[in-house]
Amino acid sequence: MTDFLKGLNPVQHQAVTTIAGPVLVIAGPGSGKTRVLTFRIAYLLSQGVKPSSILALTFTNKAAREMKERIGHVAGSNASRVWAGTFHSLFSRILRIEAEEIGYPADFTIYDTEDSKSLIGSIIKEWNMDKEAYPTNGIRNRISSAKSNLLTPKAYEMNAEQMANDAASRIPQFYKIYTEYVARCRKAGAMDFDDLLLQFFRLLQEKPEIAKKYRERFQYVMVDEFQDTNFLQYGILKKLTLYNGSPRNICAVGDDAQSIYAFRGATIDNILDFEKDFAGLQTFKLEQNYRSTKHIVEAANKVIGYNKRQIRKTIWTDQDEGQKIKIIKAINDTEEGRRVIDAIMELKTRDHLPNHEMAILYRTNAQSRIFEEHLRRHNIPYKIFGGQSFYQRKEVKDLIAYLRTVVNYRDEEALKRVINFPKRGIGNSTMSQMAELAAAESITLWDALVKAGPLTRSGKSIVKFIEMMNGFREKTETLNAYDLALWVAKESRLYDEYASDHTIEGISRKENIQALLDGIQEFTESDEEEYTGEVKDKSLASYLQNIALLTDADEGVDETDFVSLMSVHAAKGLEFLAIFLVGLEEQLFPSFMSMNSQDEIDEERRLFYVAITRAKAHLWLTFAQSRYRYGQMRYNEPSRFLEEIDTDNLEDTGGMVQELEAASTPKARVGGAPRPSVQVAASVRAIDPATFRPSPSNEIEAGMKVLHMKFGEGEVMMVDGARDNRVATIFFKEIDNPERRIMLKFAKLMIVE
DNA sequence: AACTGTCGGGTTTTT
């Protein structure tokens, strides 16, 4: 019955079979984390736990799907009835049932980021506020973070610290926008992404009998990637598992070293608080890495050692040394692409690696283009994950907006999107009037349109539009989701609008509309809920709520053997035989947006750690000396993270190792003697990256005092070599082995005097 | 109301 446990190592075994009470599993990369999670569920099932009383929360749909599939392998058909899915998807499903309890319609719509920004933009415009001072993006982030910290608009206004902060940031009106935003979402019968968590929290908080229902139902709660949970998500977990008489069966799995969503409010404080909140917590550390070879594991350990705050653990492997990590230095971004594809071709022909064992990872999605071009040129099948998802394309959103308006006439953002597309003579000035009317009479935008009637020239168009939409609404009674969507696409003239466009873009738009319709049809035909295994609600409203949470278009790829291209964030949790981590340059990785504090740099470093630990056997690190950015050629230095890898783990090709060594390690050692490890003494005072401005290398001369980010203050003893090859001997008094030879081309030094 | 051209700004990671 529990034969499947045999393949586990002792710690894994304990983590799987300790099912009573709170459990924390700290799981290093490649340590069999997913295995532990899935086996744990299988073990619960084997012990007679009902599948529907297990709640398994993940962060991505992909992770959830994979988990269910793997439970299926171990536990059979029971697996499909386990509630396994993302926080957002599972809670939205519950909210759909319970929404009316907290004043939302069951057919509430979900505002995506674009809708939220658009709504904030409208508010700022309607109130004639300065949009320089109140940028929609920043306001949205602030609202999101307020919600994630359980600060309601009222609590926000009462919070002196927040208000002082806003005053100092010259956005004293922020709380008013926040208040209005929340009111407008409510009026529109809409929840944004954060609401899916926040409203569920409120439900548990304010409705004891409902809280009781879900507490009784979810006897076993499991959370994957616990390091990425925010305050609100942890709050929900506590609501579900901490109450009088609770069995407190909660199991959190995570790795502080892989926390990469701090920018979104995730905090590893949750891991630290977990111990305090759940007395008797049992902690298991999975430290053996089964994924990668020694060179990769050693490099990863070395790099992450530069981070300050972390939970102590030792990741080790008993695998072979394996191949050393290869570095590619390219002249520019085009050459970087070419050389990565050359390496891919070599892996294919010489090592016979299939495409699906190779991935190109980058910091920003925008970097994918060049690799795409080269792959296409070589006829290598590839798939890009992330980036603009199918459901975010204009034409797809247009049709969805029609459907949203049909389902929920209060949905203001959807209404604004469709009212004059295709053009029907209802322009901006009319809509501004309507918005004013709606505000003045406290009615919805839709009701304002109805009320306006045929008073002006545009009024006739409005009446026609309303009649059309009402016609659609009546059809919901008789048509299924697919037939209705088809009817709407045709009747609204949206389909014709795209079909009459014969440019390449237009054709692809039409195809996307078609693909969306196909997707709706598929939805109406399958019977089981993907994440809960329950009988599916096939209404149009249910469909819309479903797709609002999808990011990757799960379009079936014709090819099954493709090279994967994705951001490092998207790669979390995955593994490949060969990884190409590209664009390793200062400003890009670490990103210039995240160089303002030590904490931000540390998060970038964790991201780098996540990236390199995806590789099982082959790892390439590449950088370009120049690349196009905002239409201009930019020159960047190699990423600091390259210097942080021990040169012993790097393959010596093209002189790269010497260059990096010169940049960051002591003078060349003799023969094969063990080299002193590059330990930075703890006494080096922290240098604030914000004020650190490297001086041009050609200005550095003997006798100067300089600052180095890692080594602190130093005195230049001498400089030898010429132009590009100038090497300085510098005495850094704050570190062990104070005398360092540094290749000026690579080092970042700031002249002090 | 709709279309056209110009200007200036931003520019990360994701449910």
Add this chain to the structure above:
DNA sequence: CCCGACAGTT
């Protein structure tokens, strides 16, 4: 470079 916002024109 690639958007979107805006002003000016039809």
